Amino acid sequence: MRVLGIETSCDETGVAVYDSKGGLLAHALHSQIEIHAEYGGVVPELASRDHVRKALPLIREVFHQAQISSESIDGVAYTAGPGLVGALLVGSAIGRSLAWAWQVPAVGVHHMEGHLLAPMLEADPPGFPFIAMLVSGGHTQLVKVDGIGRYQLLGESLDDAAGEAFDKTAKLLELPYPGGPELAKLAQDGDPKRYRFPRPMTDRPGLDFSFSGLKTFALNTQQAAKREEGDPLPRQTLADIARAFEDAVVDTLMIKCRRAVRQTGVKTLVMAGGVSANRRLRECIGEMMVKEDGRAYYPRPEFCTDNGAMIAYAGWQRLRAGQSEPLRFSANPRWKMESLEAV
Amino acid sequence: MKLLALETAAEACSVALLIDGEIHLRYEVRPRGHSELVLAMMDELLNEAGLVPPQLDAIAFGRGPGSFTGVRIATGVVQGVAFAADLPVVPVSTLAALAQRACRENGFERLLPAFDARMGEVYWAAYHLGAAGLVELEGREAVAKAEDVNLPDGDGWYGVGTGWAVFGGLLAERMGAGLEERMPDLYCSAEDVALLGVAGFDAGNSVAPELALPVYLRDRVANKKAG
Numbered sequence: 001m002r003v004l005g006i007e008t009s010c011d012e013t014g015v016a017v018y019d020s021k022g023g024l025l026a027h028a029l030h031s032q033i034e035i036h037a038e039y040g041g042v043v044p045e046l047a048s049r050d051h052v053r054k055a056l057p058l059i060r061e062v063f064h065q066a067q068i069s070s071e072s073i074d075g076v077a078y079t080a081g082p083g084l085v086g087a088l089l090v091g092s093a094i095g096r097s098l099a100w101a102w103q104v105p106a107v108g109v110h111h112m113e114g115h116l117l118a119p120m121l122e123a124d125p126p127g128f129p130f131i132a133m134l135v136s137g138g139h140t141q142l143v144k145v146d147g148i149g150r151y152q153l154l155g156e157s158l159d160d161a162a163g164e165a166f167d168k169t170a171k172l173l174e175l176p177y178p179g180g181p182e183l184a185k186l187a188q189d190g191d192p193k194r195y196r197f198p199r200p201m202t203d204r205p206g207l208d209f210s211f212s213g214l215k216t217f218a219l220n221t222q223q224a225a226k227r228e229e230g231d232p233l234p235r236q237t238l239a240d241i242a243r244a245f246e247d248a249v250v251d252t253l254m255i256k257c258r259r260a261v262r263q264t265g266v267k268t269l270v271m272a273g274g275v276s277a278n279r280r281l282r283e284c285i286g287e288m289m290v291k292e293d294g295r296a297y298y299p300r301p302e303f304c305t306d307n308g309a310m311i312a313y314a315g316w317q318r319l320r321a322g323q324s325e326p327l328r329f330s331a332n333p334r335w336k337m338e339s340l341e342a343v
Numbered sequence: 344m345k346l347l348a349l350e351t352a353a354e355a356c357s358v359a360l361l362i363d364g365e366i367h368l369r370y371e372v373r374p375r376g377h378s379e380l381v382l383a384m385m386d387e388l389l390n391e392a393g394l395v396p397p398q399l400d401a402i403a404f405g406r407g408p409g410s411f412t413g414v415r416i417a418t419g420v421v422q423g424v425a426f427a428a429d430l431p432v433v434p435v436s437t438l439a440a441l442a443q444r445a446c447r448e449n450g451f452e453r454l455l456p457a458f459d460a461r462m463g464e465v466y467w468a469a470y471h472l473g474a475a476g477l478v479e480l481e482g483r484e485a486v487a488k489a490e491d492v493n494l495p496d497g498d499g500w501y502g503v504g505t506g507w508a509v510f511g512g513l514l515a516e517r518m519g520a521g522l523e524e525r526m527p528d529l530y531c532s533a534e535d536v537a538l539l540g541v542a543g544f545d546a547g548n549s550v551a552p553e554l555a556l557p558v559y560l561r562d563r564v565a566n567k568k569a570g
Contacts, residue, residue, distance in 0.1 A: 040568040045411060049559075052415055056422050056553035070427065086412050089378065093419025100382055101396040101427030327386055328379045 001320055002068070003075045004059070004098070005312025008051040008091030009083025009111045010138070011035075011042045014308030015058040017066050017073070018316050024121055026065035027309045029302070030054045037177045048086035055094050062308075073102060075324075077315020080108025081332030082138075088331035096329035105324035107315050112337050114310035115272040116145060118299035121313055126268050126297040131260050135253065135281075136273030136305075137163035137180070140209050141337075142260050145270070148317045149342040154260050155207025162249055163275045165211035169218045169245050173238050183242050184278055190243025191236075195221055197248035202255045207263075209256065211249065218245050250281045254288050267294030277304040318343060345394065346544065347385065347402045347424075348537035351377040351417040352409025352437045353458060353505070357533035358384040360392060361541060367392065368534050377416050385424075396428035401549055403540025405531060406434035407558040408466040408486065409458060414557040422552050431549035433540040436558070438504075442470035442478040443535035445503045445526065453499050454478060455522075457506025457514065460486050465506035465514075466560055469495040477542055486560040489513045497521060503529045 002025075007014035016027035032050050036042045063070060078095030081088055092108060099106035116132040119125055131154070134141045140157035160168065163180055170179020175186065197217050200210045218241060225237050257269055269289055275281065276298055289296040303309055321343035348359045356377040357370040369384035389395065404421040407414040414437075425432045442454035452472040457465045466486050473479035481495060489510035498521045502514060508527035515522055543549065 038567050039565050043565040045564040048411070048415060049557075052418055052422075053556060055419075056426055059426065060553070086415070089412060090415055090419050093378065093416050094423040096382060097420040097423025098427045100386065101424045103395075327382045329382070330378055 001074045001316060002072055003077055003312045003316040003319060004073050005308045005315055006055060006076070006078040006091045006095045007111070007114070007306055007308045007311045008055065008087050009079045009081070010087060010306060011047050012306040013051050013054040013058055014306055014311070015055065015062050016308035016312040017062050017068065018309065018312035020316060020320070024309050025068065026062040027307060028058045028061045028065070029307055030058060033178060040171070040177055044084045044086055047084055048090055051087055051090040055091060070102065073104060075099070075104050075315065075319040076106045077109045077311050077319065078106070079111045079114065079311050080330065081110065081335035083111055083333060085331045085333040088333065092329040092331055096325060100327065105319055107318045107323055108325055108329070109311045109314045109318070110335055110337055110340055112139060112141070113340060114314045116143060116270060117148070117314050117317065118272050118303045118310040119270050119297040121303060121309055122299065126270055129266050130268035130270050131257070131264060131266050132270045132272060133253065133257055133276070134273045135162045135271065135275035137161060137167060139273060140211070142207050142256060143337065144264055144266065147342060149340045151337050151340065153338055155209065155256065157209040157211060159210050159212040160215065162209070162211055162253065163273070165215055165249060166275065168215050172215065172219055172222060173242060180275070184246060184280070186239050187242040187246040189236070190239035190241070192243050192247055194240040195244035197244045199248055199252045199255065202252055207256050207260055209252065214245060214248055246280060250278070250284050253281060254284045257285060258288050258292065261289070261292050261294060267292065269294060269296045271296060271298050272304060274305045277301045344541060345399045346537055346540055347388070347399050348404065348533045348540050349381060349385070349417050349420060350405035350437065350440060350531050350533040350536045351381055352405045352407055352413045353530055355530040355532065356380045356384070358388055359533035359537040360388040361537040362392060366534050366537060368532070370532055372530065377413060381416065381420055396424055396430070399428065399430055401431045401433055401540065401544045403433040403435050403536050403543065404555065405437040405440055405533070405536050406556070407437055408460070408484065408560040409437050411559060414559070418555060418557050421555050425552035425555060430552070431544070432552055432555035433543040433549045434555060434558070435536045435539045435543060436484065437531050438466060438468040438484055439470060439478055439480065439539055440531045440535040441504050441529065443539055444532050445501060445529055446472055446478055447535065451501040453495070453497070453501065455495070455500050455502045456504045457502065457510070459505045459509040460561060464488050465492060465510055467492045467506065475542065477539060484560060490517070494518060494521070499523050501526065
């Protein structure tokens with residue numbers, strides 16, 4: 001079975017073709033970072049406008065890359081939520097209509113299910129059950145995964161997502177948009193011993209997160225430093241603050257993951273979502289899992305962020321189980337992952 | 344000539360199938376329900392006619408202006424179907440389609456279609472009845488405040504569309520004796536998108552599926568950050 005996957009939930013248009021025999025045949029991505037940069041954040045209407053310009057050219061591109069014709073497509077998967085409603089509707093409209101005209105089944109895919117199944121696209125995929133930590137600009141969740149569609153939410157962020165905290169703190173440090181990766185780059189030159197930020201909610205039981213306080217802590221640290229060193233701050237001080245912030249987020253995520261692994265006895269951990277591309281986080285989680293006598297899995301960096309490949313794969317899992325959409329489409333911006341059906 | 348037309352830019356969702364001059368229509372007023380309706384309407388019409396998408400000659404759609412999301416629903420559906428069935432696409436102005444409807448159903452010959460564009464503005468244009476019973480644009484389509492829209496010369500003008508519901512008083516006052524009547528509750532129909540679509544197709548105005556894009560008129564949708 002060969003499935004076309006379309007992802008348009010936020011600021012990236014992703015398209016891919018997954019084949020049950022040949023694996024991932026092709027994938028293409030268009031990032032809107034430049035469009036939103038001058039606004040300092042994603043503008044939903046501009047995101048929708050760009051998806052409608054880019055989706056079909058990307059579909060043509062993947063067919064060309066894979067050297068396949070559209071007649072060989074057996075199903076279409078598109079992200080139906082969660083995400084920006086207008087952006088989701090673009091991919092849903094195109095995907096559902098392609099399927100109708102090709103007379104093949106279509107399925108609306110849950111964006112986070114796509115992320116947590118992304119490591120399945122790699123040569124050495126994890127087996128069930130596993131603990132998934134989804135960390136992106138929109139989500140921070142710990143989920144126990146017993147199979148496709150069998151998800152138990154163990155904990156999540158009560159306020160800012162980890163990626164959001166990265167972006168907001170980067171903005172505070174006046175780094176260019178999108179700030180998260182820039183902050184991580186700056187942190188490489190930081191002195192880990194100069195500042196120490198708290199590890200929120202690690203001193204009490206439970207698997208929930210809270211990251212909004214770290215941003216405030218960064219602000220206070222920055223202001224105190226400015227009083228001593230003047231404004232603008234020297235680059236080294238900015239790097240030291242970035243390093244302290246990153247260490248606090250990474251450490252907090254690691255502590256909660258370790259706790260989830262110990263609580264459930266599940267020794268396989270999957271990290272996915274944009275923040276899982278963070279090098280220091282990967283190292284820290286990898287070392288922790290070795291100590292726990294388990295193993296951590298990650299998608300390749302390009303499939304940590306939003307992409308069409310994970311949607312094609314998750315869609316294939318659902319289509320082959322016989323799921324399909326009726327003759328309409330809708331976007332579900334606040335779709336709960338626990339409401340998904342098991343297959 | 345077999346042409347499918349869809350229109351989802353405003354309150355009504357409609358699909359028309361035109362086969363050799365004969366129109367088959369599905370039309371329903373259900374704001375925010377277009378994504379639930381439009382594919383089923385298309386499917387029914389094609390089934391009744393015993394057609395599949397590749398047997399069509401072209402597909403037309405209301406390319407805006409209108410609700411941004413509504414216009415993108417028609418655009419996305421048209422892109423998908425046209426790509427899958429390898430069909431040319433004819434974009435049709437929703438203002439022209441509304442003018443065409445007023446002309447077709449009521450016999451009006453000078454039309455001022457206006458849609459409420461929110462933020463105190465209207466989407467606005469002027470049309471007159473031209474050759475072959477089809478409306479022709481005078482000047483340009485615009486988005487503007489009701490007090491700033493360009494008024495046409497002469498009299499016998501009919502104001503149609505939701506813009507006349509929201510700003511009817513002001514627009515009527517500005518038009519004075521030039522305005523004959525207002526019909527604020529007239530919506531676009533895919534029937535007129537089909538009629539204008541055939542003409543557009545014959546005139547060579549069709550595009551490839553990926554160039555079937557919305558015309559929003561309003562292009563400033565966010566403020567850039569300071570500095």
